[in-house]
Amino acid sequence: MIRPRRLRATPAMRRLVRETRLHPAELILPIFVREGIQEPLPIASMPGVVQHSLDSMRRAIAEAAELGLGGVMLFGVPEIKDAIGSGATDANGILNVATRAAVAEAGDALVVQTDLCLDEFTDHGHCGVLDAAGRVDNDASLVRYRDMALAQVAAGSQLLGLSGMMDGQVAAVRDALDAAAHPETPLLGYAAKYASAFYGPFRDAVQSSLEGDRRTYQVDPANRREGAREVWLDVEEGADIVMVKPAMSYLDVLADAAADSPVPVWAYQVSGEYSMIEAAAANGWIDRRRAIEESVVSIRRAGADAVLTYFAAEVARWIRS
Ligand code: PBG
Numbered sequence: 001m002i003r004p005r006r007l008r009a010t011p012a013m014r015r016l017v018r019e020t021r022l023h024p025a026e027l028i029l030p031i032f033v034r035e036g037i038q039e040p041l042p043i044a045s046m047p048g049v050v051q052h053s054l055d056s057m058r059r060a061i062a063e064a065a066e067l068g069l070g071g072v073m074l075f076g077v078p079e080i081k082d083a084i085g086s087g088a089t090d091a092n093g094i095l096n097v098a099t100r101a102a103v104a105e106a107g108d109a110l111v112v113q114t115d116l117c118l119d120e121f122t123d124h125g126h127c128g129v130l131d132a133a134g135r136v137d138n139d140a141s142l143v144r145y146r147d148m149a150l151a152q153v154a155a156g157s158q159l160l161g162l163s164g165m166m167d168g169q170v171a172a173v174r175d176a177l178d179a180a181a182h183p184e185t186p187l188l189g190y191a192a193k194y195a196s197a198f199y200g201p202f203r204d205a206v207q208s209s210l211e212g213d214r215r216t217y218q219v220d221p222a223n224r225r226e227g228a229r230e231v232w233l234d235v236e237e238g239a240d241i242v243m244v245k246p247a248m249s250y251l252d253v254l255a256d257a258a259a260d261s262p263v264p265v266w267a268y269q270v271s272g273e274y275s276m277i278e279a280a281a282a283n284g285w286i287d288r289r290r291a292i293e294e295s296v297v298s299i300r301r302a303g304a305d306a307v308l309t310y311f312a313a314e315v316a317r318w319i320r321s
Pocket residue numbers: 115117118119120127163164198199200201202203214269270271272
């Protein structure tokens with residue numbers, strides 16, 4: 001008789017036949033850095049995650065390096081926002097200041113990555129600039145992204161995370177960097193980024209001023225083929241790595257990308273995915289550690305070469321202990 005249970009009988013046997021393993025080098029920790037604060041501030045909708053001061057960010061990066069994480073992804077929370085997101089291209093803007101400090105702290109231990117998008121910096125909260133009619137202006141936004149890319153590279157960013165979902169953003173930023181003699185800086189295209197309710201807590205974390213939604217630029221959650229097309233386009237435009245985001249509700253899109261992409265495919269376990277697990281665990285409804293491990297291993301199993309997750313440091317600690 002064929003008995004699959006033979007290979008499930010003991011912990012040692014299960015360990016031997018396990019297909020997917022987590023490693024700290026494949027985990028990337030997103031970090032929020034808020035301008036003008038001296039102490040870290042908790043984020044109400046993301047228990048256990050904070051808005052960092054520059055000092056506490058340095059400590060978080062030292063810890064991430066110590067734990068062997070693959071990288072950190074920095075997000076800036078500026079004090080002042082305006083229509084074009086001026087803080088994003090200002091060398092003294094919080095994200096660029098934080099990047100310089102992060103690179104100095106990290107040394108060669110991990111890859112310092114930066115979010116390249118205007119939403120944290122605009123007073124209307126959109127990922128691009130608006131035209132006279134109040135619509136997100138794709139090509140005017142690309143001009144801002146080109147400048148933002150140059151500012152981030154000047155600050156020392158080692159991987160630019162293009163998360164704005166403007167058409168042509170990877171090609172535009174690649175062109176800007178190549179023209180400015182930065183052919184070496186790699187680009188992470190947030191290729192298949194969906195218009196998701198699971199970004200809810202993130203908007204708290206970066207104090208987003210968004211009214212309305214991002215459905216004219218992020219992908220409709222109902223569309224699988226369109227996600228594959230976005231991945232294909234980013235690869236064609238020269239993305240060095242592509243991303244699927246969110247992760248858990250989009251494992252089919254992730255598996256498609258993993259099957260077809262010639263470049264690494266990453267996934268982002270987003271704020272709402274984090275907070276759902278934390279909320280259920282806080283109520284005693286699920287086993288927190290098992291749920292976290294299962295969620296991250298499932299994202300790897302579906303095909304992600306690396307995972308951005310707010311659980312990165314904790315999971316790395318578990319792996320190492
Ligand atoms: C855009 C950006 C967002 C997230 C990462 N980059 C927000 C959005 O598209 O609304 C969400 C990440 C998360 O929810 O954890 N800069």
